[in-house]
Amino acid sequence: MTTNGVSSVDPSSAGDISEPQQLFIDGSYTPSSDGGTFPVYNPMTGSKLYDCASATEDDYERAIQSASVAFKTWSRMGPAAKRIIFLRAADILEKYMEAEAPALMSAEVSGTRHWTKVNAISGVGNLRESASLVSQIKGEIMPADAPGTTVLIERQPLGVVLAISPWNAPASLTVRAIATPLICGNTVILKPSEYSPKNQHLVVRAMIEAGLPKGCLHFLPVSAERTPAITEFAVKHPLIRHVNFTGSDRVGRIIAGYAASCLKRCVLELGGKAPVIVLEDANLDDAVEAVVFGSLANAGQVCMSTERVLLHESIAQPFKKALLARIQSVKVGNHEEDPNALLNGAVSSGAKLLCGDVSASGPNLTIMAPHVVDGVTPTMEIFQRESFGPLVCLTTFATDHEAIALANNSEYSLSASVFSKDVMRALDIARQVRSGSCHINNPSVYIAAGTPNGGVGGNSGYGRFGGMAGVLEFTELKIISLGKSGVKYAI
Numbered sequence: 001m002t003t004n005g006v007s008s009v010d011p012s013s014a015g016d017i018s019e020p021q022q023l024f025i026d027g028s029y030t031p032s033s034d035g036g037t038f039p040v041y042n043p044m045t046g047s048k049l050y051d052c053a054s055a056t057e058d059d060y061e062r063a064i065q066s067a068s069v070a071f072k073t074w075s076r077m078g079p080a081a082k083r084i085i086f087l088r089a090a091d092i093l094e095k096y097m098e099a100e101a102p103a104l105m106s107a108e109v110s111g112t113r114h115w116t117k118v119n120a121i122s123g124v125g126n127l128r129e130s131a132s133l134v135s136q137i138k139g140e141i142m143p144a145d146a147p148g149t150t151v152l153i154e155r156q157p158l159g160v161v162l163a164i165s166p167w168n169a170p171a172s173l174t175v176r177a178i179a180t181p182l183i184c185g186n187t188v189i190l191k192p193s194e195y196s197p198k199n200q201h202l203v204v205r206a207m208i209e210a211g212l213p214k215g216c217l218h219f220l221p222v223s224a225e226r227t228p229a230i231t232e233f234a235v236k237h238p239l240i241r242h243v244n245f246t247g248s249d250r251v252g253r254i255i256a257g258y259a260a261s262c263l264k265r266c267v268l269e270l271g272g273k274a275p276v277i278v279l280e281d282a283n284l285d286d287a288v289e290a291v292v293f294g295s296l297a298n299a300g301q302v303c304m305s306t307e308r309v310l311l312h313e314s315i316a317q318p319f320k321k322a323l324l325a326r327i328q329s330v331k332v333g334n335h336e337e338d339p340n341a342l343l344n345g346a347v348s349s350g351a352k353l354l355c356g357d358v359s360a361s362g363p364n365l366t367i368m369a370p371h372v373v374d375g376v377t378p379t380m381e382i383f384q385r386e387s388f389g390p391l392v393c394l395t396t397f398a399t400d401h402e403a404i405a406l407a408n409n410s411e412y413s414l415s416a417s418v419f420s421k422d423v424m425r426a427l428d429i430a431r432q433v434r435s436g437s438c439h440i441n442n443p444s445v446y447i448a449a450g451t452p453n454g455g456v457g458g459n460s461g462y463g464r465f466g467g468m469a470g471v472l473e474f475t476e477l478k479i480i481s482l483g484k485s486g487v488k489y490a491i
Contacts, residue, residue, distance in 0.1 A: 096206060130182075306392070
């Protein structure tokens with residue numbers, strides 16, 4: 001049913017990507033309050049795909065008020081009912097990812113079929129993992145000194161959560177942004193990326209179709225021009241109790257500043273500059289395969305991408321030879337950012353380009369071949385700055401101590417890897433690398449439902465998504481004491 005442009009049925013769900021995308025507020029699809037829209041383009045071709053409604057402050061106000069009202073009932077819903085909704089949503093999203101996501105991801109973010117499959121496995125898995133968490137949100141009973149008193153410590157939901165999710169893994173990271181907050185009993189305002197509204201909306205559709213009650217989840221895309229003002233408005237809104245953001249460290253610092261001014265908690269998963277340490281006893285075939293996957297998956301547009309490869313000097317040459325041979329078989333895909341300045345800067349500072357020609361191609365100049373840069377030092381910008389592109393930077397070391405120092409010579413702290421046949425030696429190194437995760441004989445890009453993903457400060461942000469660590473982020477402790485009648489208090 002539709003009234004004045006407002007509908008309870010998604011008008012863009014008929015399978016035609018050219019259909020406009022609307023907002024979803026208070027259980028209904030609607031245009032923005034001022035009729036504003038923005039175009040969404042295919043990054044590969046530059047051609048327009050569709051128009052998307054651009055939310056205003058009034059739209060956000062209405063959504064936040066609705067979410068605040070819905071919180072009162074959703075936060076009290078029992079775990080069995082929530083579990084059923086999430087399991088249904090997982091099944092529905094799985095079907096969407098098979099039927100609609102391949103075309104949508106190709107059009108909006110130039111995602112390959114393999115990357116679509118990765119998003120499907122991760123997104124659906126996270127929904128099912130969240131369903132399993134609902135009965136694990138527990139409190140405790142503490143002994144009390146006062147006679148006849150019982151002290152309960154309960155873990156309670158926060159209220160309305162603002163979730164800001166990126167474009168590079170649209171289904172997977174959207175699920176991550178909303179699932180744990182919702183399963184903990186919070187309601188959510190989702191601001192998707194302006195590059196991938198329809199991909200991210202697949203997750204919203206799945207939750208709605210699964211029976212998520214009205215007002216629990218709102219979908220409010222915003223144009224790039226409006227985003228700074230809307231973000232400040234939403235983060236500082238008194239009814240927003242928590243913010244989670246996945247994106248660049250530059251924007252993360254801005255959001256953290258807004259939240260700090262209101263003394264609000266945040267989860268910020270920001271950039272990465274993941275190092276991979278290859279020791280002299282490593283299986284080079286395994287290390288090369290992991291580096292190629294970790295650096296080139298989704299054209300390097302992953303926050304955990306391998307960007308720095310630290311090679312023991314004794315195996316540097318055979319590793320380089322094997323790496324270049326393996327990279328020759330990689331098909332070239334689309335790329336959204338422009339890391340050419342980093343490459344040119346490294347070469348002019350003395351690094352050697354082993355693979356690639358520092359150029360972009362394609363109708364919209366968004367295709368970039370893999371590049372391998374040798375002789376990269378910590379003083380070069382390419383060693384320190386996230387490229388978000390298909391770049392592999394090679395640096396040699398002589399000792400374990402030097403490898404650890406090189407790995408930690410970065411403002412990023414999201415992910416890392418160590419390759420060695422001596423697992424205990426690798427474990428010792430992994431414990432000394434400053435990162436939220438460090439994988440032994442595995443790629444730096446490692447995603448599994450339930451793992452507490454996040455950085456340990458600096459440009460990678462703070463806080464954790466996933467598993468019980470996520471539950472701790474999106475709930476708060478409350479002390480409740482039960483007193484016995486007839487107690488006399490000394491004054």
